Amino acid sequence: MEKIILNLRKKILHLLNKDYNIYFVNSATFGLFSILFDSNITKIGIPDQGGFKGFIEIPKLLKKNYVEFHTDNGIIVPKFKKEFDVFLFTSLSGHIRSNPSQEICKNLMNKGIVSIEDISGVFPDKDFGWADVIYCSTGSPKILECGYGGFVGISPDINLEESEKILSFSKLPDSYYLKLSDEIENAQEKLNTLRNMAQIFQKSSLEIPYKEPKSISVFVRDENPIKSLELLNKKIRPKTGKSLFTKCPRYDRTKEKGFVIETIKLYGMKNDEVKEISEIIEKIIL
Known part of the structure; x- marks a missing residue:
């Protein structure tokens, strides 16, 4: 060893x-x-x-x-x-x-x-x-x-x-x-996949103020995140964990009001499935 x-x-x-x-x-x-x-x-x-x-x-x-x-x-x-x-x-x-x-x-x-x-x-x-x-x-x-x-x-x-x-x-x-x-052998592939997933959400009509190619999570600006997440959590279940979303403001994300989409909880899903989730979020939020 x-x-x-x-x-x-x-x-x-x-x-x-x-x-x-x-x-x-x-x-x-x-x-x-x-x-x-x-x-x-x-x-x-x-x-x-x-x-x-x-x-x-x-x-x-x-x-x-x-x-x-x-x-x-x-x-x-x-x-x-x-x-x-x-x-x-x-x-x-x-x-x-x-x-x-x-x-x-x-x-x-x-x-x-x-x-x-x-x-x-x-x-x-x-x-x-x-x-x-x-x-x-x-x-x-x-x-x-x-x-x-x-x-x-x-x-x-x-x-x-x-x-x-x-x-x-x-x-x-x-x-x-x-x-x-x-x-470690799989790390670069996983990182690339997560960044590509983030790009799918960034290309949506959601109010996303920070669109960066190297981000792995996506912040959505929302004036009423409590209500939005109540609706979203009823419709969307991540691949892992209880919720795909993190409510903000929060120190370990951002002090702005809204929520973060944690793409790492979707790892293992196909791009089409991720796009479908993005569309569901749009329908509920917009």
Whole structure:
């Protein structure tokens, strides 16, 4: 199994932008907790929307201060001041808009701030993942879907010795590594499929303010999302999960009023089936 894990690390590193130290963890949340635990980190910067909900919850658990960085409706404009030790962000803001990862990380480095990037919604797209620390969830539903777990990559250029020690304690069953290896082989195909699904919804008549080729979820602006989702959930059932939709405003999507279509819950459906769902949404909403 040691050989399989070694080959798995090599396979992941080949799809990343830096020669990270890779750690496998039982959850991405534990991975982020372990990173932020380090005593070198006292003040944490986070985007004011579009991030992972753990960006708010974990600093509170660790009794560390966090500062919300103002964004352009979720998109990070990289003009930082030395207000925090680390800055957390997601490659895709709310899974609906692309953040300029390389520019963000370069600006943070120039300010002496450690960058931490959640690449779960874009792996293995190398336009993203330029941070000092990257992490990726392999829970469900995800691009790398193992049902649980994840991995963390820490650049050898930064000092997070305490975090790396905690991360090294994480142990996973042999079956996890075998499953993850298979998921990595399928990752690019799955990512392309999800992006194509998002494009189907983006071409509809729905009020979709953000139409990006690299998004995997689609935000629909709606003044009465509670009523709309009540109607939609009666008519539409996703391939996985209870609902295809996420009501907004919500920190981990967008602060705007409306709802998000989570295309990852349709993975496995044919394009014609996705188009049919898009048409049903149009009939109910418009």
